[in-house]
Amino acid sequence: MYQVKAIDEFSVNEFAGDIFQVKDTDTPDAVLVRSSKVPDELITQHLLLVARSGIGTNTINIDACTQNGTAVFNTPGANANAVKELVLQVLFTTARPLQAAINHTAGLKGDHLQQQAEATRYQFIGHELYGKTIGIIGLGAIGQRLADSCYHLGMQVVGYNRSPKNLQFVQQLETIEDVLAAADFVVLLLPLTETTEGLMNADRFKSMRHNAVLLNFGRGELVDNAAVIDALNQGQFQQYITDFPTTALREQGHVVMLPHLGGNTVEALSQSANLTLQNTRDFLETGVIRASVNFPTADLPFNSPHRLTVFFKSRSAFWNDIATILSRHHVPVLEMISNMRGEHGYMLVNIDLLKPHLTAEDTNRLIQEISSIDGAIRVRILTNPSALSTHLNA
Numbered sequence: 001m002y003q004v005k006a007i008d009e010f011s012v013n014e015f016a017g018d019i020f021q022v023k024d025t026d027t028p029d030a031v032l033v034r035s036s037k038v039p040d041e042l043i044t045q046h047l048l049l050v051a052r053s054g055i056g057t058n059t060i061n062i063d064a065c066t067q068n069g070t071a072v073f074n075t076p077g078a079n080a081n082a083v084k085e086l087v088l089q090v091l092f093t094t095a096r097p098l099q100a101a102i103n104h105t106a107g108l109k110g111d112h113l114q115q116q117a118e119a120t121r122y123q124f125i126g127h128e129l130y131g132k133t134i135g136i137i138g139l140g141a142i143g144q145r146l147a148d149s150c151y152h153l154g155m156q157v158v159g160y161n162r163s164p165k166n167l168q169f170v171q172q173l174e175t176i177e178d179v180l181a182a183a184d185f186v187v188l189l190l191p192l193t194e195t196t197e198g199l200m201n202a203d204r205f206k207s208m209r210h211n212a213v214l215l216n217f218g219r220g221e222l223v224d225n226a227a228v229i230d231a232l233n234q235g236q237f238q239q240y241i242t243d244f245p246t247t248a249l250r251e252q253g254h255v256v257m258l259p260h261l262g263g264n265t266v267e268a269l270s271q272s273a274n275l276t277l278q279n280t281r282d283f284l285e286t287g288v289i290r291a292s293v294n295f296p297t298a299d300l301p302f303n304s305p306h307r308l309t310v311f312f313k314s315r316s317a318f319w320n321d322i323a324t325i326l327s328r329h330h331v332p333v334l335e336m337i338s339n340m341r342g343e344h345g346y347m348l349v350n351i352d353l354l355k356p357h358l359t360a361e362d363t364n365r366l367i368q369e370i371s372s373i374d375g376a377i378r379v380r381i382l383t384n385p386s387a388l389s390t391h392l393n394a
């Protein structure tokens with residue numbers, strides 16, 4: 001039974017069945033996590049996978065995982081609608097001072113509330129989003145959904161993505177500066193990477209419109225916080241709204257902070273958690289990879305009694321070396337698939353260890369031999385969990 005460590009809260013017991021149990025161990029086979037940091041110490045030879053419930057993987061040492069042969073998963077799109085709706089909510093409340101108006105109305109005293117309210121409502125005149133320009137930086141799952149919604153609200157939608165996309169409702173501009181110069185609202189929806197860290201800096205703030213509002217739902221580190229405070233103090237733009245609070249930003253004028261709320265809906269949390277558990281279960285049981293951050297995709301029906309899985313650093317004749325070892329042990333190869341991602345590869349090989357009747361000891365020797373091939377990083381042999389295997393074994 002696999003040992004799974006849940007760094008953040010997950011309710012997994014029902015789903016886990018008999019293949020894994022949640023345990024607070026220092027040497028887990030799998031780690032489940034939301035936004036918390038995955039300590040490097042957990043990346044041991046035991047660690048087969050890290051499953052991120054959510055999108056951002058900046059708190060996981062992906063390079064160390066890859067070198068260790070640890071697959072990293074996230075849940076693309078699972079919380080995109082939740083973030084989109086929150087950005088829309090913030091846009092609406094930015095345009096019209098709803099909370100202040102509600103508080104004011106609740107505080108009115110005496111009779112004739114409607115007359116009192118109407119006599120004072122001039123304090124809460126807002127703006128309309130219709131006709132305003134929104135600039136979306138990062139046109140992925142969230143950015144695209146937001147673009148569609150804003151277009152249908154009658155906004156002008158401009159955007160920027162590292163690699164331009166084929167999108168109907170966004171005018172994609174050449175540079176980030178072009179977006180900043182055009183937009184009343186600038187929304188950051190980028191991952192945190194070496195390239196995007198500090199992307200919004202003093203120079204870029206100079207390109208923004210004086211009345212503009214910057215909304216950051218990507219990651220706090222996309223924005224240089226010292227520069228944002230200076231820029232707001234100098235009136236270079238109007239307001240900074242961020243989902244990533246920091247002490248430096250607290251009590252600064254024109255800054256609104258949310259407690260990392262983007263994906264925090266019942267629906268998004270449950271979709272993300274389900275996908276995380278599905279990825280975990282599938283990989284542990286069958287070795288398949290449908291969407292990983294660092295492994296290539298590899299899916300193959302598990303219709304053999306056993307399966308060899310190998311994650312490796314690519315080199316010529318790698319498969320020949322494996323085939324030679326399997327043949328020496330008289331293990332028949334029934335079907336296989338191998339895919340590449342950058343300089344790494346991953347293969348699923350359906351085999352039958354019953355035909356040569358390998359003992360557990362033989363199987364371990366087989367794993368060791370394949371593991372010692374130049375380039376091999378992680379080798380596993382799985383037993384088919386399905387009824388078909390029982391049938392095949394009979």
Ligand SMILES: NC(=O)C1=CN([C@@H]2O[C@H](COP(=O)(O)OP(=O)(O)OC[C@H]3O[C@@H](n4cnc5c(N)ncnc54)[C@H](O)[C@@H]3O)[C@@H](O)[C@H]2O)C=CC1
Pocket residue numbers: 054055056057076077079080083137138139140141142143160161162163189190191192193195196217218219243260261262263264
């Ligand atoms: N506030 C919150 O609770 C949440 C925040 N997020 C953040 O939002 C980010 C985006 O989420 P999704 O849209 O679901 O991810 P996604 O992976 O679908 O989209 C990211 C987009 O950014 C683009 N991109 C990457 N680097 C870029 C660069 N240097 N310049 C321009 N474009 C670049 C990619 O090409 C892609 O289109 C996540 O990585 C995460 O950091 C995601 C979900 C919830």
Ligand SMILES: O=C(O)C(=O)COP(=O)(O)O
Pocket residue numbers: 034035036053054055056057079260262263264
């Ligand atoms: O999916 C993401 O990248 C998010 O930022 C959401 O993170 P969370 O799982 O809400 O801590």
